[in-house]
Amino acid sequence: MINLDNHYKPSNLSDKVALSFTKFLRFLADTFFKKRYGHRAVVLETVAAVPGMVAGMLIHLKSLRKMEDDKGWIKTLLDEAENERMHLMTFIHIAKPTFIERIIIMIAQFIFLVTYAIIYIISQRTAHRIVGYFEEEAVRSYTEYLYELETGKIKDQPAPSVAIKYWNLPLHATLKDVVKVIRDDEAGHRDVNHSFANVIDERKMKEKINSSEKQLKPNKNLGENN
Numbered sequence: 001m002i003n004l005d006n007h008y009k010p011s012n013l014s015d016k017v018a019l020s021f022t023k024f025l026r027f028l029a030d031t032f033f034k035k036r037y038g039h040r041a042v043v044l045e046t047v048a049a050v051p052g053m054v055a056g057m058l059i060h061l062k063s064l065r066k067m068e069d070d071k072g073w074i075k076t077l078l079d080e081a082e083n084e085r086m087h088l089m090t091f092i093h094i095a096k097p098t099f100i101e102r103i104i105i106m107i108a109q110f111i112f113l114v115t116y117a118i119i120y121i122i123s124q125r126t127a128h129r130i131v132g133y134f135e136e137e138a139v140r141s142y143t144e145y146l147y148e149l150e151t152g153k154i155k156d157q158p159a160p161s162v163a164i165k166y167w168n169l170p171l172h173a174t175l176k177d178v179v180k181v182i183r184d185d186e187a188g189h190r191d192v193n194h195s196f197a198n199v200i201d202e203r204k205m206k207e208k209i210n211s212s213e214k215q216l217k218p219n220k221n222l223g224e225n226n
């Protein structure tokens with residue numbers, strides 16, 4: 001069972017930058033959308049589907065260049081991008097973006113695509129940590145959305161058929177059920193991206209230990225010869 005409240009405590013400067021960047025974007029989203037959760041979901045899901053595709057493509061290219069196995073990362077990331085796109089395909093039946101929102105979507109896609117690719121090339125671990133924190137916020141937002149639906153502040157409605165098919169939901173499922181399964185998806189992406197950042201840390205740590213062991217060996221030999 002997925003723990004919805006998981007939070008990764010920032011452990012270094014890169015994590016703190018990732019968390020501050022996320023909180024800043026959250027503030028912008030809260031200010032712009034307020035409680036318009038359907039519109040918020042449409043606009044933000046257009047952005048959420050970008051990192052998996054960018055990261056998947058960059059690892060794919062690296063795997064080709066270095067002739068190295070990807071350890072299954074490419075498929076996981078491309079699946080994440082596809083899953084986020086299905087969130088969008090679902091919410092487009094719930095809220096139609098306004099003209100301003102469509103303009104924001106186009107600008108945001110361009111800016112985010114370029115920015116995320118640059119971050120990924122400079123620091124792969126920070127890029128995954130950022131997505132981990134984005135997904136923590138996504139879980140929070142969908143919990144708030146669910147609360148509004150459960151308390152009747154936002155009217156519930158039948159689930160779009162695209163969602164019933166994709167998540168294999170009962171035919172009488174409603175928007176509440178859809179928000180719950182999407183929130184589970186976001187929690188899954190959160191855990192995967194945080195763990196990818198952790199794996200990169202562990203890999204770097206091992207490399208450091210290996211290289212310091214290599215540096216020590218010649219000294220040892222030198223000592224023996226003397």
Ligand SMILES: [Fe+2]
Binds near residue numbers: 048083087186
């Ligand atoms: Fe999503």
Ligand SMILES: [Fe+2]
Binds near residue numbers: 048084189
């Ligand atoms: Fe997400």
